Amino acid sequence: MLIITKKKPLDKILEMSAPYGRIFIIGCGTCATGCQTGGEEQVKELSCKLGTKVIGGVVVESPCDLRLVRRDLAGSRSALESADAVIILSCGAGVQVVGEQIGKTVIPGLDTLFIGKVERIGRLYERCRACTDCLLFETGGICPVSRCSKSLLNGPCGGMSEGKCEAGGYARDCAWVLIYNNLKQQGRLSEFSKYREPKDRSRKAQPQEILNK
Amino acid sequence: MGPPLAREAYSRLMKAIEAGKFVVTGEIVPKKSATFDEVLETARILRSSVVACNVTDNPRAQAYLSSIAVSHVIQDNGVEAICQMTVRDRNRLSIISDLLAASALGIRNVLTMSGDHTSLSDNPAAMPVYDIDTAQFVRLVRAMVDEGVDLAGNKIVGKVKMHVGIVGNPNNEPQEIELLKIERKVRLGADFMQTQIVFDVEKAKHFLDAMKKYDMPVLVGMFPCKSYGTANYMSTNVPGISMPAEFIEALKKTEDLPVGVRSTKVDEINFDFFSGLISEIRRTTRASGVHLMAPGYESMVKKLSDFVDLR
Numbered sequence: 001m002l003i004i005t006k007k008k009p010l011d012k013i014l015e016m017s018a019p020y021g022r023i024f025i026i027g028c029g030t031c032a033t034g035c036q037t038g039g040e041e042q043v044k045e046l047s048c049k050l051g052t053k054v055i056g057g058v059v060v061e062s063p064c065d066l067r068l069v070r071r072d073l074a075g076s077r078s079a080l081e082s083a084d085a086v087i088i089l090s091c092g093a094g095v096q097v098v099g100e101q102i103g104k105t106v107i108p109g110l111d112t113l114f115i116g117k118v119e120r121i122g123r124l125y126e127r128c129r130a131c132t133d134c135l136l137f138e139t140g141g142i143c144p145v146s147r148c149s150k151s152l153l154n155g156p157c158g159g160m161s162e163g164k165c166e167a168g169g170y171a172r173d174c175a176w177v178l179i180y181n182n183l184k185q186q187g188r189l190s191e192f193s194k195y196r197e198p199k200d201r202s203r204k205a206q207p208q209e210i211l212n213k
Numbered sequence: 214m215g216p217p218l219a220r221e222a223y224s225r226l227m228k229a230i231e232a233g234k235f236v237v238t239g240e241i242v243p244k245k246s247a248t249f250d251e252v253l254e255t256a257r258i259l260r261s262s263v264v265a266c267n268v269t270d271n272p273r274a275q276a277y278l279s280s281i282a283v284s285h286v287i288q289d290n291g292v293e294a295i296c297q298m299t300v301r302d303r304n305r306l307s308i309i310s311d312l313l314a315a316s317a318l319g320i321r322n323v324l325t326m327s328g329d330h331t332s333l334s335d336n337p338a339a340m341p342v343y344d345i346d347t348a349q350f351v352r353l354v355r356a357m358v359d360e361g362v363d364l365a366g367n368k369i370v371g372k373v374k375m376h377v378g379i380v381g382n383p384n385n386e387p388q389e390i391e392l393l394k395i396e397r398k399v400r401l402g403a404d405f406m407q408t409q410i411v412f413d414v415e416k417a418k419h420f421l422d423a424m425k426k427y428d429m430p431v432l433v434g435m436f437p438c439k440s441y442g443t444a445n446y447m448s449t450n451v452p453g454i455s456m457p458a459e460f461i462e463a464l465k466k467t468e469d470l471p472v473g474v475r476s477t478k479v480d481e482i483n484f485d486f487f488s489g490l491i492s493e494i495r496r497t498t499r500a501s502g503v504h505l506m507a508p509g510y511e512s513m514v515k516k517l518s519d520f521v522d523l524r
Contacts, residue, residue, distance in 0.1 A: 149330050150301075150341060154348035154397060157327035158409070161452035162386050167330035170452070180390050193393050195352070195401060198305065198345045198364060 003031040003091040004124050005038065005110040010049060013087065016107045020084035023050060024076070025057035025109075026098055028090035033059070034118060037110050038089030046087065046109065055079055063094030069101050080104070114146075132203040138191045140182030147175035153196040155179075215501060216428055220359075220404065223374040224321035225293045226265040227404065230430045235495055236502030237518045238295060238407070238432060239263040239511070241287065243278035245335075249286050252278070256287040258511040262518035265293040265322060267407070267504065271302060274334035281311055285318045295378065295407075296320050299328025304344035305353070309363045312354065316373045324378040324407060325350040348397055351377050355402040376404040381431070383411050383420030384453030392423055399427045407504045410436040410447070413455040414493050421498040430501035433494055437483045437517070439510040441465045460486050483513050488520045495524070 017023055025043050032038025043057040056079040060072040073080065080086070085105040088095045091112040099106035114126035129146045135153070136143060145151045149167035150159075155176030159166030163177040183192045215233035222228045229236050239259045241252050252268075259266055266287060270280035284294030296315055303311065315323060331341040345353065345364075353364050354377035361369050379398045385391045395406070406424070411417045411433055424431050438444035441464040448456040463482045467475045487505075494500050503521070505514045 149332070150327055150343040150346070152327070152343065152346040154346050154394075156390060156394065157347070158380055158382060158385075159327065159330060160385065160390075165330075167332045177387070177390060180387075180393075189393075193397060195348060195397055198349045201344065 002034045002116065002118055003093075004113045004116045004118075004126075005032050005035050005091055006113060007037050007042070007089075008109055008111055013046070013107065013109055014050075017050065017053075017085060017087060020105065021053060022055045022082060022084045023053050023107075024055055024080055024083040024086045025050075026063060026073075026086060026088045026090070027057070027059035028063045028094055029059045029061040032090050032094075032110060035124070036121065042089055046089070050087075055083060060090075060094075060098070063088060063090040063098050066097055066101065069098055073098075073101070131199065132208075133199065135196075138194075138196075139179045140186060140188070140191070142175055142178045142182060144175050144179065147178070152176070153199065216430055216499070218404075218430075219402070219428055220376075222376075224265065224376055226295065226322055227376050227430075229264045230405070230501045234264075234502075235500075235521055235524070236264045236432065237262065237514070237521055238265050238267060238502065238504045239514050240267040240269065240504070240506040240508065241283065242269045242272065242508045243280065243283045245276065246278050249278075249283065252283050253286065253290055255508075255511060256290050256292045259514060260290070260292050262511075262515040263292070263505075264502075265295050267295045267297055267324060267506075270297040270299050270326070270328070272329065274301065274329045274331050274336075274339070276334075276336055281315055281318070281320065284315070284320050288319060293322070294320055295322040295324050297324045297326055298350075299326045300343055300345055300347060300350055301328030301331065301341055302339075304342055305364055308345065308350065308353065309357070312357060312373065312375070313369070316357075316375055317371075321374060322376050322378060322405075323354060324380065325354070326380055347379065348394075348401060351379060351398050351401045351403050359402075377402070378405045378407060379403040380409065381406050381420065381424070382409040382453070383416045383433075384409060384413075384455060386453060388420075395424075399429055403429060405430045405432070405501075407432045408434045410434045410451065410454060410506065412436075412457060412460070412490075414490055416455060417490075417494055417500075418498055421494070421500055425499060431499075432502045432504040433500050434504045434506060435487055435490065437487055437505065437507045437510055437513040438464060438479075439507070439513075440479060441468050457486075480513065480516070483510075484516055484520075487513075487517055491517065491521060492524075495521075 027043040028038040047054040061068045087107045087109045089109040095108045115128040117125045117127045131145045160174040164170035165172045165174045222231045268280045268284045284296040325347045331339045357373040467478045
């Protein structure tokens, strides 16, 4: 399971970085490496494209983890100090953690798409919305929040036809049919038929923090 | 007498069903219009033909004139509304607020729907809301009507009087899943059902047979086709609709006729087909009526309604 990202168009990166003379590039050794959007190779590739204004680059093991950011950027301190802006090839969380740590203008090089499954290169699927209240036991291991286009808890809706979903032109499987099939096979159809109360959205209504000692 | 209703009948629709009348409902589709002129004209035509009239809520996720506002004005003009409300465009706060408004305005029938996905919309960048789903919507209406509270248990001043309707699809496969979904909503307290468009009498019978065990009135949805083009569009674009080949072929042949003769022939084909379908459903099932969806073809609703009344 990875945070799935895609590269921003080069034109967009050039536009954002145009005002800055000295650019440093930081990649992500975890999710963005897995997506081939922010690993060693992509840091090098972007450096070549931006040319001489790039004064250095490094891949941080996990740019979203402040401890690893401190550790992995320690060797690049002087280059970072002289940089006018930093392009970060990671998810939005990594961009913010690095930005807070280095106190420079940050340029996101990627767009963050979803938490998903990697089947193989070029085959990535959304599988989790971080909804705070996991239902996967009662839905046969298929997530209706991320895989039903309407995130219904008591599906399917009238937009299902022959097991397919109206959103996207009946190309994708209806999540609730997949849920039904799994629960039926597991002999647990009562889980399908039962009524699920509306989700408590208050958990997602403010920025979440965990503040244990 | 009709089927015993689980609760007091507040609306003309439910009172007619309770009295054992085979009812006819119609449909008004508001458009992206800043006036009520067009919907009032349709209401005027339908007034004598239907017991109540659905008012659609942004069908195909197109942003149109509000179903609650249109329901209100048609009721002021003598047509009872079945106000369609989707969960696509508003969160639970807004739905509760709109239900209070609907009840205060005298709207007594609400038809709950998910709503076509925003990917089909005329504003496709819109956020699909779906804070609650249609099962939870049924539960919400029951809480408001039966217990005088909203979803969080907050007390409502005054009595909410309305019936909550659901949609069922006799065409949908796998039908087993459709039936389980309906059963969930029946358990939650749905008052009535209107079905998706049916052309195939056997599918309708099979579905109505499965509904027999519930004390829930079912109105069978039908779609008279004003032209071959309409029929062809429906047949191609509505999944599982099973339009009989003879019906669509007969309509196709009318394309070669002169305009004046053509509409008479189209009327004849529709009347023959739908009066036959209605008779068969009335004779062999416990359906409480039919829901005729015929935007721009209200004259056929009148003819079929007269046919129903003759029996």
